Amino acid sequence: GAVVSQHPSWVICKSGTSVKIECRSLDFQATTMFWYRQFPKQSLMLMATSNEGSKATYEQGVEKDKFLINHASLTLSTLTVTSAHPEDSSFYICSARDLSGDPYEQYFGPGTRLTVT
Amino acid sequence: QKEVEQNSGPLSVPEGAIASLNCTYSDRGSQSFFWYRQYSGKSPELIMSIYSNGDKEDGRFTAQLNKASQYVSLLIRDSQPSDSATYLCAVNPGGADGLTFGKGTHLIIQP
Numbered sequence: 343g344a345v346v347s348q349h350p351s352w353v354i355c356k357s358g359t360s361v362k363i364e365c366r367s368l369d370f371q372a373t374t375m376f377w378y379r380q381f382p383k384q385s386l387m388l389m390a391t392s393n394e395g396s397k398a399t400y401e402q403g404v405e406k407d408k409f410l411i412n413h414a415s416l417t418l419s420t421l422t423v424t425s426a427h428p429e430d431s432s433f434y435i436c437s438a439r440d441l442s443g444d445p446y447e448q449y450f451g452p453g454t455r456l457t458v459t
Numbered sequence: 460q461k462e463v464e465q466n467s468g469p470l471s472v473p474e475g476a477i478a479s480l481n482c483t484y485s486d487r488g489s490q491s492f493f494w495y496r497q498y499s500g501k502s503p504e505l506i507m508s509i510y511s512n513g514d515k516e517d518g519r520f521t522a523q524l525n526k527a528s529q530y531v532s533l534l535i536r537d538s539q540p541s542d543s544a545t546y547l548c549a550v551n552p553g554g555a556d557g558l559t560f561g562k563g564t565h566l567i568i569q570p
Contacts (some may be wrong), residue, residue: 376557385547386503388557401557435502437558444508446491446551448558453502 344440345369348451355426355458363421363454365436371416372438376448378412380433392419426458461486463553465561473569480564482548485529491551492524494533496502496544497563503547519530538568 343370355361365375378386388412391399393456398411410422419438423430433455437448462485472478480494491510494501507522509515509531515522522533531550535542545563552559 374556375568380481383463385560388559391557433502446510447493447505448542450495450502 344443344447344449345434346438346451348436348454350431350454351452353457355456357427357458358425360422360424361442361456363423363434363436363456365419365438365451366422367417367440369444370438371443372419373416374436375413375419375438377411377419377421378435378437378450380435380453380454386435390423396428399437413434423456428458431456431458461489461550461552461559463548463559463561465546465548465564467562468565469567470564471567471569472538474486474538474540476538478538478542478566478568480531480533480535480546480548480566482531482561483529484531484548484559486550486552486559487526487529489529489550489552492522492531493521493549493558494522494531495547495549497547498544506546517568522565535566540568540570542566543568 347366372423377389380386389404389424392411392413394413400406413419435453437450464483473492494507497503509522509524519536523532547563549558
């Protein structure tokens, strides 16, 4: 149980274009999902908390107009990187909690590696 | 700034020995503590969660928490080469839902 998927697993895009990343909870409902970013040889940094049916909460320093988050259903959250630039190249990972189990544990998706050329 | 500190390593341990990984955190209001394992190029995998002072055991893994010292540790018994990975300590700072991660300790199990 508690399986989280992401799509795509990797994407290459040109500078100035937008990219959408999907995060799905496959066997549970997730009212809250989280988006993290990991640069090479660094740890995960929380970008935003995605709440089903309401606006996302962004961490300090994360541009909400650049990283658009939509959590339209209990099993799907999307992150859109708008007008991507090379410095946005990173490993984007989502996580979710399965409230039917331990309500504090977060399970991570496999991640999406974004390369902006 | 709410911080989680780990020794980056690498920590080299012979196969079959006990690997000991340590973590300290700055926010005294933190209530939930986690250890994740991350293989190169992959996303983190949850190993252990711990919420109360003391020890919690799960198979070859034991997590230890000391809130007074703001210290969390992970022991891996009978270390195997497949345990070679980066181990991330993560904390829920008080009042927050998202996790704050340490930079991770790179563990190498030598056959």
